[in-house]
Amino acid sequence: MKLYAIRHTSVAVKPGICYGQSDVDVAESFHEERKAVKLELSGLQFDKIFSSPLQRCRKLAEHLFPNQPILFDNRLKELNFGDWELKSWDEIYHSPEGKNWMDDYQNLSTLNGESYPQMLGRIAEWLNELKVTEMDKSVVVIHAGVIRILKHLIEGQPMDDLFALFKPPYGSVTIFDLKEINGK
Known part of the structure; x- marks a missing residue:
């Protein structure tokens, strides 16, 4: 089975702002960006369509797949x-808690938030449910952090490498082969 993971388009947030699970809106460039994504997916039919419920993903999913059922799942939210x-x-x-977290972000929780192991657990649960289905092609509209975790879970990429070297652009499509989970 192929899984097409689409990162949401640009957001209406100033650069340098942490927005994780905040329900921020899309940028003014949304219509141009969504047309480029739609063109990249032209001719493809999907068995199931999934999306994070946050509006930056929801809006893209609804524009790309109008009049089709979209399965919104809270487990697909960003950290x-x-x-x-x-x-x-x-x-x-520059805060003591922030510096401490950035020195060990793969293990520690954010201040009154979530840790990457917790996020990985919820995404792994979603992926395991997806793997047991009899689908050929599915699509999911999600966040960069979720795509990185999928690369880790499906392709076995080390998390350190993913955060340092893999930066999926807004509106990009990453294709996964679920038959190849962890190289199997």
């Missing part, structure tokens, strides 16, 4: 940054 939501990364980094 919950807790008290750091909508604060600048500079402000976060």
Whole structure:
């Protein structure tokens, strides 16, 4: 089975702001960006369509797949940054808790938020449910952090490498082969 993972389009948030699970809107460039995604997916039919319920993903999913059932799943949300939501990364980094988290972000929870192991657990649960279905092609509209975790779970990519080297652009499509989970 092929899984087409689409990162949401640009957001209406100033650069350098942490927005994780905040329900921020799409940028003014949305219609141009969504047309490019639609063109990339032209001619493809999907058995199931999934999306994060946050509006930046929901709007893209609804524009790409009008009049089709979309399965919105809370497990597909970005990392919950807790008290750091909508604060600048500079402000976060310069706080003792922020510096501590950034030194060990793969293990520690954000301030009153979520840890990457918790996020990985919810995405793995969703992926395991998806793997047991008899589908040929599915699509999911999600966030960069979720795509990175899917690369880790499906392709076995080390998380360190993914955060340092893999930065899926807004409106990009990453294709996964679920027959190849962890190289099997």
